[in-house]
Amino acid sequence: MSYWLCITTADNWEVIKKHKVWGVSKRYEKTISQVKPGDVLIFYVMQTKEKDKVLPPRIVGKAKVSSEVFRDSTKIFKGYGKEQTFPLRVKLTDLKEFQKPINFKELVPKLEFIKNKKYWTGYLRRAMVKLDENDVEVVMSE
Numbered sequence: 001m002s003y004w005l006c007i008t009t010a011d012n013w014e015v016i017k018k019h020k021v022w023g024v025s026k027r028y029e030k031t032i033s034q035v036k037p038g039d040v041l042i043f044y045v046m047q048t049k050e051k052d053k054v055l056p057p058r059i060v061g062k063a064k065v066s067s068e069v070f071r072d073s074t075k076i077f078k079g080y081g082k083e084q085t086f087p088l089r090v091k092l093t094d095l096k097e098f099q100k101p102i103n104f105k106e107l108v109p110k111l112e113f114i115k116n117k118k119y120w121t122g123y124l125r126r127a128m129v130k131l132d133e134n135d136v137e138v139v140m141s142e
Helices: 010-019 026-032 104-110 117-124 133-141
Strands: 003-008 021-024 040-045 048-050 053-055 058-065 088-103 128-131
Touching: 003 010, 003 133, 010 021, 010 040, 010 058, 010 088, 021 026, 026 088, 026 128, 040 088, 058 104, 088 104, 104 117, 104 133, 128 133
Parallel strands: 003 040
Antiparallel strands: 003 128, 021 088, 040 058, 048 053, 058 088
């Protein structure tokens, strides 16, 4: 079983919860092809502005992968640019939204996959990041 940090927006977190599916664009085919049923996805929501309030980047929930990767171009996700359908998808089960989101910035000093702590956002420019055991422990202990 592997653990993956999945980077998304607040709007798409709502889609994930509603449809119990995670999707990525074609450019991340090599990454999502490594995801297998039984793997755990941990969801990171980027900084969000709601009216006059800025919500920090946060970890909002987790789910277990319940299918192999499949293709579906149904437009359920809110995307930007040419690639808006996120057609490479996996189905989810045991989706749990955390009662209190975890402030990601507070985790940065403890996470091993982030080597340059000053420029940590560069490590989250992909759709998914595979987490090692130590980083999973850091995230889940919060």
